[in-house]
Amino acid sequence: MIRLGSNSPTRAKILRSFNIDFIQNGGNFDEDSIRTTNPKEFCFMATKGKFEELYSKYGIEDMPLLVADSVVTCEGKLLRKAKDFDDAKSMIELQSGNKTSVISCMIFKSKELELIDISITSYDFMEFDKKDIENYIKSGECFGKAGAIMVEGFCKPYIKNVIGLESTAMGLSIEKLIPFL
Numbered sequence: 001m002i003r004l005g006s007n008s009p010t011r012a013k014i015l016r017s018f019n020i021d022f023i024q025n026g027g028n029f030d031e032d033s034i035r036t037t038n039p040k041e042f043c044f045m046a047t048k049g050k051f052e053e054l055y056s057k058y059g060i061e062d063m064p065l066l067v068a069d070s071v072v073t074c075e076g077k078l079l080r081k082a083k084d085f086d087d088a089k090s091m092i093e094l095q096s097g098n099k100t101s102v103i104s105c106m107i108f109k110s111k112e113l114e115l116i117d118i119s120i121t122s123y124d125f126m127e128f129d130k131k132d133i134e135n136y137i138k139s140g141e142c143f144g145k146a147g148a149i150m151v152e153g154f155c156k157p158y159i160k161n162v163i164g165l166e167s168t169a170m171g172l173s174i175e176k177l178i179p180f181l
């Protein structure tokens, strides 16, 4: 049994799909407190901040702790979760017909080990259909996701090329964690 220190339904779904027993306790780390706009640095600092908050709250005596963060970078820009419809639209349009990368960092700490992993999955997307974009935004599925993209959903038909794990792009590089569980 592990503690998933995350509010993310996607991360919970990933753990369930790999039959990993967990309890979910998300935190309240303020990612707006992070000053850097360097995507990799931001992702690591967000993960570290989440870890420190939840490690001091729960420790690892009763079970290991897993936290993670994901950001998207496109044309050198840092894309976090969309704040509103306009934000989501501009993020999605930026990535249409473009190269984009999802960076996911995770920290896993048990009594035996501490794993810190930063992984990147890069996509080459075809142009997104305008009507598709409209429907996707209207569905609300673009919210709560880094860069407002959903690689296993909206983006899937538009993937021209991908390098990296889909799990990394969804927010938790589970294949890199499994060997340590």
Ligand SMILES: Nc1nc2c(ncn2[C@H]2C[C@H](O)[C@@H](COP(=O)(O)OP(=O)(O)OP(=O)(O)O)O2)c(=O)[nH]1
Pocket: 005, 006, 007, 008, 009, 010, 011, 026, 027, 050, 068, 069, 070, 071, 081, 102, 144, 145, 146, 149, 150, 151, 152, 169, 170, 171
């Ligand atoms: N279903 C899905 N979710 C994605 C995808 N890309 C990113 N995400 C989700 C995973 C995370 O829930 C979210 C990234 O935001 P954060 O890393 O800040 O996590 P979140 O605020 O959701 O939860 P947490 O901070 O861990 O409590 O985006 C994707 O392609 N598909």
